[in-house]
Amino acid sequence: MRAVTGPTSGDCLLFDYGGTLDSDGVAWKERFQALYRDEGLELPAYRFDRLFYDADDALVGTLDKQADLAETVRQLVGNIEQAATQALGADPQRLSRVADAFLEASHATLRRNRATLEALRRRYQLGIVSNFYGNLAAVCHGLGLDDVFDAIADSERVGVGKPDAAIFRAAMDPLGARPETTVMIGDSLRRDGDGARGCGLRFVWIAPVEAQDAAGGSQIAIARLDQLAELLL
Numbered sequence: 001m002r003a004v005t006g007p008t009s010g011d012c013l014l015f016d017y018g019g020t021l022d023s024d025g026v027a028w029k030e031r032f033q034a035l036y037r038d039e040g041l042e043l044p045a046y047r048f049d050r051l052f053y054d055a056d057d058a059l060v061g062t063l064d065k066q067a068d069l070a071e072t073v074r075q076l077v078g079n080i081e082q083a084a085t086q087a088l089g090a091d092p093q094r095l096s097r098v099a100d101a102f103l104e105a106s107h108a109t110l111r112r113n114r115a116t117l118e119a120l121r122r123r124y125q126l127g128i129v130s131n132f133y134g135n136l137a138a139v140c141h142g143l144g145l146d147d148v149f150d151a152i153a154d155s156e157r158v159g160v161g162k163p164d165a166a167i168f169r170a171a172m173d174p175l176g177a178r179p180e181t182t183v184m185i186g187d188s189l190r191r192d193g194d195g196a197r198g199c200g201l202r203f204v205w206i207a208p209v210e211a212q213d214a215a216g217g218s219q220i221a222i223a224r225l226d227q228l229a230e231l232l233l
Contacts, residue, residue: 011124011181012181012183013183014201015126015149016128016129016186016187016191019206020192021128022106023106024109025208029049033052036098043087055082056076061156066135067133069106069143072135073106116225116228117148123232124232127152128152128171129162130152130154130162131191133156136152136154151170153171163195168196182201182202183201183232185203185225186203189205204220206222
């Protein structure tokens, strides 16, 4: 484990959702790219980025607000499949293979991280700040996380996304949280990190060790959420 140090204690902790709670600092886009690479889809990163963002954007404002994680993932993969079919040909089972693999990995990480979140909750107020589709509250309810978090700020519900300061305030204001005693934990240096610092919050980056090494040593960083306790408790 890479050692991390820094003044990161606070009375409120805000977490990104995708890439932070459900994986070890790997965003949904990169996770889906790896799954489709296993299916034979070889595209340069910039082309898969465009494919993913088109599929992702199509869900914003259209997804049922009560959709759980499984429905969210299956609809997202369904959108990706429109482009993947052009490149790989039709495969009626591919959507299920990709969605099921993504969900299995997500659930395993969420189960592991729940113990960390429950330990942190004994000392801190916890919130989620996420660029999502409007159904994050339903996703958290389906995962049994709504009893862990005190506030959930979903960009589609708030009307702005990270790194805009308003979405951070949307989670902090109901909690009476102060910037100087609030820490944001997320996997994106721009959306989470720049957004948090723009609000006067401290930031902990969750990312694979190789990404941390490539970025240099200026960030307070962890490779797994359960390492957060070493910084905060």
